[in-house]
Amino acid sequence: MLFHVRMDVAVPPDLDPEVRADLLAREKARALELQRAGTWVHLWRVVGHYSNVSVFEVPDGTALHDLLWSLPLFPYMTIEVTALTAHPSALSENP
Template sequence: MLFHVRMDVAIPHDLEPDERARLVATEKERALALQRAGTWVHLWRIVGQYSNISVFDVGSPDELHEILWSLPLFPFMTVQVTPLARHPSALVAGP
């Protein structure tokens, strides 16, 4: 199942710099691992914002929920999820 996910991140300004750096580094490691596994299919930055548009390929909505909740920056995110279906006029059949 494919899902379009928008993530807007708002890390508190008073978070200790070392904790912020640790969280951001851990988030990057997790994102890279999910991309290598083929779960996080696309990751696009939204210009001028601490936000991204992503496409996930997972087995179920519950699996996506668990992945999102496992992200180190999740407590500081606003997340919007949209399920996707193949369009009959699309040229490409893959994700």
């Protein structure tokens, strides 16, 4: 199942710099791991914001929920999720 996910990040500006650096390094490692596994299909930065728009391919909403909770930056995110399905006019649906 495909999901469109927007993640807006708000890391506290007064977070200890070493804690922040570790947090960002762990987030990057987790994102790369999920992309290499084919779960995090697309990852796009939103220009001018500390945000991204992503597409995930997971079995269901529960799997997505668990995945999002596994992200180190999750406690600092506002997340909007939209389930996706094939469009009948998409080229992939009309070979």
